Amino acid sequence: MSQKNRALKLSALAVYAFLYLPLLIVVIYSFNDSKLNAEWVGFTFKWYDKLFHNREMLTAAGNSLIIATSSAMIATVLGTLAGMAMYKYRLKVLPGLVLAPIAMPDILMGVSLLLFFIMLNMSLGLISITLAHITFCIGFVALSVQARMSSIDRSLTEAARDLGATPWQCFRKITLPLLAPGIIAGALMAFTLSIDDFVITFFVAGVGSSTLPLQIYSMVKIAVTPEVNAISTLLMLLTLILITLVARLSPGALRS
Amino acid sequence: MKRLLASIVFMAVTPLATAATQLHLFNWNDYIAQDTVAAFEKSCNCQLVQDYYSSTEEMMAKLLAGASGYDVVVPTQNAVQALIKQKFLLSLDKNQLPNFKNSDPGFLNRSYDPANTYSVPYAFTTTLVGYNEQQLAKLGISPDDWSVIFDPKVLEKLKGKVTVMDDAEELFGAALKYLGYSVNDRDEKHLREAQQVIMAAKPYWAAFNSSSYIKELTVGNIWVAHGYSSDMVQARADADAADRDFNVNFVLPKQGAVLALDNMVIPKDAKNKKLAHQFINFMLDGKNAAALTNEIGAGNPNAAAAEFIDATIKQQKAIFPDAATLATLETIEASDAKQRRLLNKLWTEIKIK
Amino acid sequence: MQTKHWQQRLLTLPPMSYLLIFFAVPTVIMLFASFRYAGEYGGLAPWYSYEEGKLAFDLTLENWQRLFETDIYLRLFAKSIGYAVLTTLLCILLGYPLALMIARSPRKHRDLLLLLVILPFWSNFLVRIYAWMIIFSPSGALTHMINSLLDIFGLAPISLMYSPTAVIVCLVYVHLPFMVLPLYANLEKHDPALLDAAQDLGATRWRRFWKITWPISLPGVYAGSILVFIPVLGMFAIPDLLGGTDGIMIANVIKQQFVESRDWPFGSVLSMVLTVAAVLAVLLGAKFGQQAGQTR
Numbered sequence: 001m002s003q004k005n006r007a008l009k010l011s012a013l014a015v016y017a018f019l020y021l022p023l024l025i026v027v028i029y030s031f032n033d034s035k036l037n038a039e040w041v042g043f044t045f046k047w048y049d050k051l052f053h054n055r056e057m058l059t060a061a062g063n064s065l066i067i068a069t070s071s072a073m074i075a076t077v078l079g080t081l082a083g084m085a086m087y088k089y090r091l092k093v094l095p096g097l098v099l100a101p102i103a104m105p106d107i108l109m110g111v112s113l114l115l116f117f118i119m120l121n122m123s124l125g126l127i128s129i130t131l132a133h134i135t136f137c138i139g140f141v142a143l144s145v146q147a148r149m150s151s152i153d154r155s156l157t158e159a160a161r162d163l164g165a166t167p168w169q170c171f172r173k174i175t176l177p178l179l180a181p182g183i184i185a186g187a188l189m190a191f192t193l194s195i196d197d198f199v200i201t202f203f204v205a206g207v208g209s210s211t212l213p214l215q216i217y218s219m220v221k222i223a224v225t226p227e228v229n230a231i232s233t234l235l236m237l238l239t240l241i242l243i244t245l246v247a248r249l250s251p252g253a254l255r256s
Numbered sequence: 257m258k259r260l261l262a263s264i265v266f267m268a269v270t271p272l273a274t275a276a277t278q279l280h281l282f283n284w285n286d287y288i289a290q291d292t293v294a295a296f297e298k299s300c301n302c303q304l305v306q307d308y309y310s311s312t313e314e315m316m317a318k319l320l321a322g323a324s325g326y327d328v329v330v331p332t333q334n335a336v337q338a339l340i341k342q343k344f345l346l347s348l349d350k351n352q353l354p355n356f357k358n359s360d361p362g363f364l365n366r367s368y369d370p371a372n373t374y375s376v377p378y379a380f381t382t383t384l385v386g387y388n389e390q391q392l393a394k395l396g397i398s399p400d401d402w403s404v405i406f407d408p409k410v411l412e413k414l415k416g417k418v419t420v421m422d423d424a425e426e427l428f429g430a431a432l433k434y435l436g437y438s439v440n441d442r443d444e445k446h447l448r449e450a451q452q453v454i455m456a457a458k459p460y461w462a463a464f465n466s467s468s469y470i471k472e473l474t475v476g477n478i479w480v481a482h483g484y485s486s487d488m489v490q491a492r493a494d495a496d497a498a499d500r501d502f503n504v505n506f507v508l509p510k511q512g513a514v515l516a517l518d519n520m521v522i523p524k525d526a527k528n529k530k531l532a533h534q535f536i537n538f539m540l541d542g543k544n545a546a547a548l549t550n551e552i553g554a555g556n557p558n559a560a561a562a563e564f565i566d567a568t569i570k571q572q573k574a575i576f577p578d579a580a581t582l583a584t585l586e587t588i589e590a591s592d593a594k595q596r597r598l599l600n601k602l603w604t605e606i607k608i609k
Numbered sequence: 610m611q612t613k614h615w616q617q618r619l620l621t622l623p624p625m626s627y628l629l630i631f632f633a634v635p636t637v638i639m640l641f642a643s644f645r646y647a648g649e650y651g652g653l654a655p656w657y658s659y660e661e662g663k664l665a666f667d668l669t670l671e672n673w674q675r676l677f678e679t680d681i682y683l684r685l686f687a688k689s690i691g692y693a694v695l696t697t698l699l700c701i702l703l704g705y706p707l708a709l710m711i712a713r714s715p716r717k718h719r720d721l722l723l724l725l726v727i728l729p730f731w732s733n734f735l736v737r738i739y740a741w742m743i744i745f746s747p748s749g750a751l752t753h754m755i756n757s758l759l760d761i762f763g764l765a766p767i768s769l770m771y772s773p774t775a776v777i778v779c780l781v782y783v784h785l786p787f788m789v790l791p792l793y794a795n796l797e798k799h800d801p802a803l804l805d806a807a808q809d810l811g812a813t814r815w816r817r818f819w820k821i822t823w824p825i826s827l828p829g830v831y832a833g834s835i836l837v838f839i840p841v842l843g844m845f846a847i848p849d850l851l852g853g854t855d856g857i858m859i860a861n862v863i864k865q866q867f868v869e870s871r872d873w874p875f876g877s878v879l880s881m882v883l884t885v886a887a888v889l890a891v892l893l894g895a896k897f898g899q900q901a902g903q904t905r
Contacts, residue, residue: 005713012710015703015785019729022740022782029743035498039748056306082624089617097628103835103891104884105843107860111867111880112635114321115642118652123324135631138624167616196733198846203867207280207325208305216735218308220742220850222285222467232736239731243724313869320651320871342650416768424870462771463853477747477770593649600870601675607857607865608685 023236030229047230057231059208060215067126067211068194071133076187078134079141080179083186086142087149102139109136110203117204124206132204133194140193141186148182192239277302279531282318282326284518285310285467286490287379289551296538302531310466311423319344324525327532332516334425336375337368337590339521345374346522352533355540358560363517368590375519376536379486379545379554382585383426383514384574386469386488388479390502391417402434402509405482406453411460417479419472422464424603425588427454429514430482439514439586442595451602455609464607470494473504484516485574489553508574512584515577517557549575636884643877644668651871672874676882682862686882689859692773693841696780700788700837701830703781708792708829709822712799723793730786738850741779745770745851771853779847784840788833795829796822827901835894839887859883 033044051057082098085091101109113132117124152175160170198213205214212231219228279300281288285308293304307326309315312335319329319339331339339345350356356376363377387399395413403410405420421427429439431450441447462478472478473491481488488506495504520539522532538544542560549556549565555575556565573581591599646654646669658665676682711722729737744751747768756766769775799822807817845860852861859879866876 008706008710008713011706015707016725018703018782019726019785022737022744023729023732025743026736026740035494055303059305078624078627081620085617085620085624088620091621094621094625097625097632101628101632103839104887105839105860107843107845107863108639108880108884108887109632109635111863111876112639113631114867115638115873115877116631116635118321119638124321125325131631135628138628142624192731196731198733198735199843207282207307208278210307213733213735216733216739217846218285220735220739222308222310222471228736228739232733232739235736236732240728243728243731311869313871317651317868317871320648321868338650416771458854461854462768475746475748593647597647597872600872604862604865604870605679605681608681608862 026229027233027236029226030233032226035225047226048234050225051227051230051234054227056210057212057215057227060210060212063126063209064195064212067130067133068191071130071137071194072187072191074130075134075137075190076141076183079138079186079190080145080183082138082142083145083182084149084175084179087146098139098142101136102143106136106197106199107203110200113200114203124204125209128204128206129201129209129211132200133197136197136200137190137193140189141183144186144189145179145182148179148185152178188242192242277528277531278305279303279328279528279535280326281306281535282315282329283308284330286470286487287330287518287548287552287554289547291551292539292544292547295544296535299538300531300534304535311421312425313423319523324523325527326523327526327528328535329521329523330378330518331375331521332518332588333366333368334588334590336519336521340369340374341590344523346524346526346529347373348376348522348536349533352530353537353540355537355560358540358542358545358558360557360559363557366517369519375521376540377557378518378520378539379548379552380515380517380557381484381486381554382508382574382577383421383430383483383516384485384488384506384508386473386481386483386491386504386506388473388476388502389505391479399480400507400510402430402511404480404509406431406434406457408456408460411457414480415460416462417477418461418481419463419465419469419478420461420482422466424599426514427464427482428599428603429586429588430509433509433511433513436511440589440591442591442598444598447598447602451606454606458606458609474498474500476500476502485555486553489569489575493553506574508577508581508584510584512586515582515585515587517587639877639880642874643672643881644670645874646671647872647874651873653873672878675875676878682879685857685859685862686886689842690886692777692780692858693838695777696784696841697788697834697837699777699781700785700833704785704788704792704833705830708789708796711789711793712796719797723790726786726789734783735846737783738779738847741775741782742770742850745775771851771856773852773856775851775853776848776856776858779851780841780844783847784837787836787840791832791836792826792829795826795832799825824901828898831894831898831901835891838890838894842887842890843883 030047031043031045032040033042033046034040082094086095086098109132113128113135114124117128122128156178157170157174160174161167165173196213197211198217201211201214202217205211212235216228216231277300279302281304283306288306293306297304309318312332315329315331316335316338319326336345353376359377363380364372369375385399385402385404387404392399392404397404397410397413404414405411405418411418420430428447428450431453432439432441432446434453435446435449437446437450465472465481466483469478469481469483470487470491471494473481473488474494481491485506488504492504492506495502520536522529522536526532539548540558542558542562543564545556545558545561546564548554549561549569553569553575555577556562570576577585641656642653645656646667648654654667656667658667707726711719711726714722743749746752747770752767752769755769759766803821804817807821812820842858843860844858845864848856848858848861849864852858860883863876863879863883866872866879
């Protein structure tokens, strides 16, 4: 038994190394005093300094935050409704519609939305990106809410109704508070997915609506400086902080 | 949690609130000097916001997919022609462009825009071969011939060390030149011959690459790159600055190559037309135009810039071609829909096979 | 009962209409676009004309014919599916031991171990690709190491950047968590008593694994496989940045039709084929998953 355990642990360790070494390299090179991610020259903070003076990057970060916040909020409302409906009723169309955007490759949603927006003569920009992000976020919120619904004890709401509560009171005072962890987890997931999305944004972005991932893509493609490493390192740090925060706030949220 | 959300929203909205007047420029990557950007922003008290493209096709696709709101775009001559035909461009108000007189008459009134109604020359480049001097010398390969990119016998020694442009018109142009045809030859038989040449050479190439070959040459990952003259100037300067144990150089292949004249235009739906004219006028100023050559390494169609340009750059035939060299260079002409569809089909086949 | 009906509408209608407008309608538009002509300079040509009081439709099968004109597009699909299958298998190979190890470690460690799997997944997707661009770069440490090793044995140096190998490694790297999570969710629920009983009956370690753990975990394997297979099939960024001249996949050609060649109708044709492939994969995976769930 112990021999097998050791083999298992060793291979798992190797996989962890596979997961983390590449990211470690990105971080290390962000402090390298050379323009060309090749050999180690010396330690520096200058790429971070440059980054904070890179207006295009800051604008893109601002755009990303605007898009992620608004699409997460709207997707959370719509997704919560969908999740509750999917749990409560035997529906035919809605579950398919909610799951399909999750199941389809991103590029398909990107190009079909591009065709759609152009057909409507809509100019591409922050609004088109937000509309697109809401579309793929709804499903994730809905699933998270649906999962939480199934763990709520039905007798609670029934008891409330028996005691004369209106459906709205019942929802407001009982269902909603109990659902909150599922909704928060869904909202956070939507926020992360939106801020991370590259493929769909790539197709529906317009003038002056570059987001962080688009900016990183063009930097990676043109491959100029370790500023990319610096922004990557900062993003990883931010995510780490967010996750720790979430873990503190609602320990259950990460598990779902 | 509420406070967290509120602060996120606040952070998100701040950049909007502080935004000054903006000029949206859609330009080739690495095609304007940083100092020029700063100087213009100071002079107009505005922000210059840039988006980049690395091929004409990419730029056209973006514009035609409804990307409205750019104030100035820098298309190559054949794209200018296509954009005029589509009634996409604003007719320029020359009264707002006093520096227009600085343009070298040799670059004005060309067939793509006979009276320069819509466009003003910005800079020009040639598409040529950039190479690692030491490595090629070691192998005994001379880079001044398109065979360095297309001949499998030569490529055997360079396997995985060559990149070519990810751009149908440029790559077919080079292959057509290699075969002795015109870059504008749209005869299907000749195009198929060019396709065969490209297919035969493809296994030896590392990648189709229109954007990061500057870096790859500088680091030494790539020994031969098909690309724009201005980019090769950058690569050479970067390699020198990084104290590499090799030099990057460039040369026009003797069969001839593509010359691209890039122009400034204003789309009809530009949001800030007055500022757009102001920017064009600024770039036509001799000193600012000269920076395009001194900092970026582009050829200059501005007569007033001549006195500010570094003498060493002026002597390079690949950047400022003399009459004899000019005779071997061709500009790409706009093709009609049918020709374009054929070229795209052949190009897609190349990419897949 | 009236209120219940009303409630159901209130819950269902907003998300449903949103998804209908922004997901279903665009998909139908894409299908329709695959029968239209490309505009002269890009975009789409008008699909009807009205002349002399007569309505005429300008629709065509030409774009679909082009798909079957040569075998290169079908071969490209086959190649992309091959890449996706290989990536999925490699993800199982790497993800299974990891998921098993986490499922069998003490309960208090599991959350942390799982979080460590997800953490890299929360860093931007392009950053993860970028990491491999640095590693594979000919001047990077890994290539140096491999080549000096090869040199000892007198073999020619290799280049990892711009190769199908680079694409596959990066695809596996990016999608591994999608495999580990459903596998873990399944493995965690296994009853250890089964394994103990088998051991008491004298079954060897391998036998116990293949006869008990593996069959019970199959629904997890299928779920993970779908989660890996489908996004890989639609991937263009990784082949774009690491693939060189040889590692192109179907999504790259779709992207090319939309953002370079300006041939939207043909891009729509390829997208529709990809849609069908993805739907088939989901149905197939669901069917196998169900069967595996029933037989246990």
